Amino acid sequence: MKNPLYIFLLCFFFLLPVTAQEKEAIVDEVNEDDLGNVTDEFQEHFFEALKQKGIENYEKAIIALEACLELESNNAVVYFELGKNYRELEEFESALENYKKALALEQREDILVEIYHTYRSTGDFEQAILSVRELMEFNPDYKEDLANLYMLNEQYEEALRVLDELDEEEGVNNYRTIMRRQIYARTGNTDAQIGNLEEGIAQDPENEQNYLNLIYIYSEQGNEEEAFQTALELLETNPGSRLVHLALYKFYLNRNKPDAAVNSMKIVFESEEIDPESKFKVLNDFLLFVNDNPGYEKELLEVSQNLIEWENTPKLYEELGKFYLKNDKKEEALKFFEKGIGQDPNNFELTKNTLLLQIEVGRNEEARDLSRDALEVFPAQPFLYLLQGVALNNLHQYAEAVEILTFGLDYLIDNIRLEIDFYNQLAIAYKGLGDEEKAARFKDRTEELLKELE
Structure with a gap:
């Protein structure tokens, strides 16, 4: 039975009026200066509206906002909030009506964003396009949205035109x-x-994008020879082109011209025009190539190190580690995994793989320390407790192993195989401590669970 005092306090707090501190929390999303010089009564209604919206009681929020309008009929913030509440109720016409009233009073980017999203939600792409064009005056980053809207509205030539402009202005990207x-x-x-x-x-042989689009279409058709010739034509017209090498390296690989392919890959990695995601794809192809052509491993390490410095991303360390692990070069793999963890300690998968490899190659002190640090980030991951226990057993630190393994069992839910591993390590730890009785008990429990799996 619940404590009566607890129930009383719960009711008491729910019945309390909104305090000044609560108001401050509720209006965190609204700058009070935006309200202008308003009366206390106006503020009470407005704060009430925000409170009701916060608990998803949109109808009551609208009533409170309408009370604000009776006191002050030309407040853009009130119309804006009305629009948001109507949109939550999926009353899109009313939402747009209020957004437009807000925009007429104040030309603001956030109002235009809501108008754009509302038109897009209703599938009115014509009006969404007009809204995005206005938004671009505030923020040119919406140009990519414009291309997407043209595509959704089946204005494909316009969409391609905008995409060409963006690629020329910002370089290509995967999206x-x-x-x-x-x-x-x-x-x-x-x-x-x-x-x-x-x-x-x-008409315009200097326009690089036309060549690139043509290469892409030929490649999609499976017409690699035409695509390759178009790429060479672009390179002859524009020897400084970097983007063409995104296609050339593959053509060279398919034609068994590894030196030319590696040279194109290096140009891709060095280019500031090419986005990191495209570079990662090229790197993966390079890894596969080196797997079949180990003589190019030196070039792989060289370009990878440069790419890490240029792009500043730990993902590359992880990919290189996986490559060396696949080729059974565990020390090399571990070196890259540990560098990756240094840059990205919140990557659980990388942490797990690093710990397993550290234990496998006998680096138990490093595994003990890394698992201890990782548990501060992932305190509810039983696998980390297990790996720390393994490392501690290997270091003959049996008392610490018993403590961490016992603690880790509390986080274990419906995983018999992992439970077997825990009990097996506890048996090893207790045997190391000379407690043969407990060691035998955990060994027996391990045998029982193994039979359940049969």
Whole structure:
């Protein structure tokens, strides 16, 4: 039975009026200066509206906001909040009506964002496009949204035009490449696209994007020879092109020209125009290539180290570690895993793989210390307690092993195999302490669980 005092206090707190501190928390999302010079009565209604919205009672929030409008009919913040509450109720026409009233009073980016999202939610892409064009005056980053909206509205030529502009301004990225692929798949008229691109190249041979788009279409069609020749043509027209090497390295690999392929890969890695995700894909291809051509391992290490410095990402350490582990070069793999953990201690999968490898190669002190640090980040992960227990047993620190393994068992839920490992390590620890009785008990428990698995 619940404590009556607890129930009384619970009711008491729910019945309390909104305090000044609570108001401060509720209006954290609203700058009080935006309200202007308003009366205390206005503020009470407004804070009540925010409180009701916070507990998803949107109808009551609207009533409170309408009370604000009776006191002050030209407050953009009130109309903006009304729009948000109507949108939560999926009354989109009322939401847009209030957003537009707010925008008429104050030209603000956040109001335009809500208008854009509302039009997009209702599938009115024509109006969403107009909203995004306005938004771009505040923030040009919305240009990528514009391309996406053109695609959704089946204005494919406009979408491709915007994508070309973005690639020229910012360099290629994986998201826009996928969008192009979707557009080409939807239109299906590749012959017309090829004709348009060839005409564009003839009229403006300096336009790199036309070549790149043509290479992509030929590649999608499986016409690698035409794609390769187009890439070479681009390189001849623009010897300084970096983007063309995203295609060239693969063509060279397929033609068994490894030196040319490695050279193209290096150019990709050094380019500031190419996004990190595309570089990771090239690196994966490089890893596969070195796997079959170990003579190029020195070049792999060289470009990988440079890429780590340029892109400053621990993901590369992890990928290199996996590569060396796959090739049974455990010390090399561990070196990269440990560098990755140093940069990204919140990566559980990398932590787990590093600990397993440290234990396997006999680096038990490092495993003990790393698992201890990792448990501060992942205190409810039973696998980390187990690995620390293994490391401690290997170091003959049996008392500490018993303590950490016993503690870790509290986090173990419905995992018989892991439970077997815990009991096996506890048997080893108690035997090390000379407690043969407890060691035998845990050994017997291990045998019982093994029979359950049969």
